[in-house]
Amino acid sequence: MSEQQRVKNITDLARLAGVSPGTVSRALADSQLIAEKTRKRIQALAREHDFRPNVMARNLRIKRAGAIGVLIPLGHETGQHISDPFFMTMLGHLADALTERGYDLLLSRVIPTDPDWLNRVVDSGRVDGVILIGQSDQLQIIDQVAQRYTPLVAWGANLPGQVHCSVGSDNRKGGILATRHLIERGCTNFAFLGDPVAPEIAERLEGCRAALMDAGMADRLSILQAHLTAETAHSAISSWLDETKSVPNGIVAASDVIAMSALRALAEHNVAVPGTVHVVGYDDLPFANQTVPTLTTIRQDLAAGASYLVDLLFRRIAGERTSSVVMSPELVVRMSS
Amino acid sequence: MSEQQRVKNITDLARLAGVSPGTVSRALADSQLIAEKTRKRIQALAREHDFRPNVMARNLRIKRAGAIGVLIPLGHETGQHISDPFFMTMLGHLADALTERGYDLLLSRVIPTDPDWLNRVVDSGRVDGVILIGQSDQLQIIDQVAQRYTPLVAWGANLPGQVHCSVGSDNRKGGILATRHLIERGCTNFAFLGDPVAPEIAERLEGCRAALMDAGMADRLSILQAHLTAETAHSAISSWLDETKSVPNGIVAASDVIAMSALRALAEHNVAVPGTVHVVGYDDLPFANQTVPTLTTIRQDLAAGASYLVDLLFRRIAGERTSSVVMSPELVVRMSS
DNA sequence: GATATTGCAACAATCGATTGCATAGATGTT
DNA sequence: AACATCTATGCAATCGATTGTTGCAATATC
Numbered sequence A, B: 001m002s003e004q005q006r007v008k009n010i011t012d013l014a015r016l017a018g019v020s021p022g023t024v025s026r027a028l029a030d031s032q033l034i035a036e037k038t039r040k041r042i043q044a045l046a047r048e049h050d051f052r053p054n055v056m057a058r059n060l061r062i063k064r065a066g067a068i069g070v071l072i073p074l075g076h077e078t079g080q081h082i083s084d085p086f087f088m089t090m091l092g093h094l095a096d097a098l099t100e101r102g103y104d105l106l107l108s109r110v111i112p113t114d115p116d117w118l119n120r121v122v123d124s125g126r127v128d129g130v131i132l133i134g135q136s137d138q139l140q141i142i143d144q145v146a147q148r149y150t151p152l153v154a155w156g157a158n159l160p161g162q163v164h165c166s167v168g169s170d171n172r173k174g175g176i177l178a179t180r181h182l183i184e185r186g187c188t189n190f191a192f193l194g195d196p197v198a199p200e201i202a203e204r205l206e207g208c209r210a211a212l213m214d215a216g217m218a219d220r221l222s223i224l225q226a227h228l229t230a231e232t233a234h235s236a237i238s239s240w241l242d243e244t245k246s247v248p249n250g251i252v253a254a255s256d257v258i259a260m261s262a263l264r265a266l267a268e269h270n271v272a273v274p275g276t277v278h279v280v281g282y283d284d285l286p287f288a289n290q291t292v293p294t295l296t297t298i299r300q301d302l303a304a305g306a307s308y309l310v311d312l313l314f315r316r317i318a319g320e321r322t323s324s325v326v327m328s329p330e331l332v333v334r335m336s337s
Numbered sequence C: 001g002a003t004a005t006t007g008c009a010a011c012a013a014t015c016g017a018t019t020g021c022a023t024a025g026a027t028g029t030t
Numbered sequence D: 001a002a003c004a005t006c007t008a009t010g011c012a013a014t015c016g017a018t019t020g021t022t023g024c025a026a027t028a029t030c
Helices: A010-017 A021-028 A036-048 A055-062 A085-100 A117-122 A139-148 A171-184 A199-214 A230-243 A256-268 A302-317 B010-017 B021-028 B036-048 B055-062 B085-100 B117-122 B139-148 B171-184 B199-214 B230-243 B256-268 B302-317
Strands: A067-073 A104-110 A129-133 A152-155 A165-169 A190-193 A221-224 A250-253 A278-283 A296-299 A325-327 A330-332 B067-073 B104-110 B129-133 B152-155 B165-169 B190-193 B221-224 B250-253 B278-283 B296-299 B325-327 B330-332
Touching: A010 A021, A010 A036, A021 A036, A055 B055, A067 A085, A067 A117, A085 A104, A085 A129, A085 A256, A085 A302, A085 B085, A085 B104, A104 A117, A104 B085, A117 A129, A117 A139, A129 A302, A139 A152, A152 A302, A165 A171, A165 A302, A171 A199, A171 A250, A171 A278, A171 A296, A171 A330, A190 A199, A190 A256, A199 A221, A221 A230, A230 A256, A250 A256, A256 A278, A302 A325, B010 B021, B010 B036, B021 B036, B067 B085, B067 B117, B085 B104, B085 B129, B085 B256, B085 B302, B104 B117, B117 B129, B117 B139, B129 B302, B139 B152, B152 B302, B165 B171, B165 B302, B171 B199, B171 B250, B171 B278, B171 B296, B171 B330, B190 B199, B190 B256, B199 B221, B221 B230, B230 B256, B250 B256, B256 B278, B302 B325
Parallel strands: A067 A104, A067 A129, A129 A152, A152 A165, A165 A325, A190 A221, A190 A250, A250 A278, A278 A296, B067 B104, B067 B129, B129 B152, B152 B165, B165 B325, B190 B221, B190 B250, B250 B278, B278 B296
Antiparallel strands: A104 B104, A296 A330, B296 B330
């Protein structure tokens, strides 16, 4: 009864306080223009009625959204679910970094059937900027949008002539690191597991090839185009192990997810790891340290990557013209090699 | 030059089309009140200038947000990162279900230091409803908010006297299923891995106890309060294996993440699974099928859970008073037991 | 040919907050 | 006492869209 009606906007509160809406607005914003006494009184009143100004109205007036759109374009691999550990790990780091800056994260899973998918988000007026986790096969569209919409950054490859700002690791170098490590371990026959339609994967494969070339073993590589989902990877690898007489002794997997499936397939075929076959993954996702045996892998520092993405994005929002970042991958040796 | 100025709002477009803003609004909404010819003309014009009405302004007027807040309260376990596979899997399913209904997902990681954390989101006017992934140790606050704010559902336990609407699986039953299975496998000495501060875990432990009681083995259970993060779980288990003389032959893990760490620790101690020790996990996360050996676990159908959460939420938004859902967990037998 | 009906589009209020400018009252100065 | 100077607030326009009401033509009806 003391409440009479729920205080639902700044005008209600103003009436209650016997001041004008403008004063309330200023008071809640702790503006020096309002006398300290009035300010405190209004703030107390707001707390008492637990009133909080409507964020949407504020954003409309202020012309900012207070949210960053995070999109996961799943172009080439419809099977690849949003819950893919890689995306999720990245997403987690992004959520942390954005929360820290007081921004919300507007998540959209996107299956880019319609070429307008990116424009729709960008022009919605709901976000102050956009982060793409992966470029998928949508490079053209991304570049086209990036030309007119600057607060946009993407995780992924940094290709020559690319318009949009990206953060990623040097995939070619990663491929080289992985392969060299296997060479040092005495491997003589290699397999690359992964589908090089995605630009990142193609670069990793290229690095792998380059390292073998250097070592004079260019002809010792076979490629198994395993998709990025665990299940398909496993069955592909498994049937491949059945068929192949000469199992390679060095496996470079395009991702940790694929590597994990490989470990399982190998275990099921009673192939000793690292006794008979050495396996290197890619990403160093949290679970890479929990597999049996623990997974040697190429570390992409996703936490650092997320920081870069967010940092670059905010600099772009502020008007700066930033250029892409290529991080250096790192070999993490564990038990699988 | 044909564009002169970028068309940034409905008024610009109206001027260009030689009609009033209201007409443009109706035309873009495909309202029958506008003549077909005019409608098409305006729509074409909008497409040409790729103009899309500002969603925030629309939402303000229309009094809906078009977004659902998804919160992950990390009360008890500060170490538990948002990228925990369980959260992420759930989040993925939620993103799918919400996208399908045309809603966006506003993600916030929440460390509830401040008791106002939930109110802040609820009253922000930015979301039409809230989904909590887990209750953490915040039951009181959740219940308190749920009393006045109905469009709120939570994944987690359904405790007697609980005010808020929740979706979860019957954890006690899950604990029973896991334990009975181990009993059938001939286990005689049991260990439960997990920290029962979280209500779900406590229920699972209770089920485990009940099953042992039934079998007359109530005294054969030891409890290792492993936290939910992989790393701490592993080291806890590992040092425990070092110390304990009599290793149990049946392990009930409170989650798949913990189980995976256990598998690794056991492998490192050269304990055969399932030869010497049988292990059962909980959740049936995607990776449970990729471990070595693959993990027997208690399946919580997260896809179905997410569907329920979303479905209930929208019914609540529509004004219905829904009650909680308890799903039945299911034993999935794989190679670890 | 005068009136009733209908179809289209314009007008203007509204959602809830922010903010530049105007002003009333208090204080200070001579 | 008259005037200048501040301070603290009120006023009203604004952000960009939606929508009930109104007005005007063109057509239909007698």
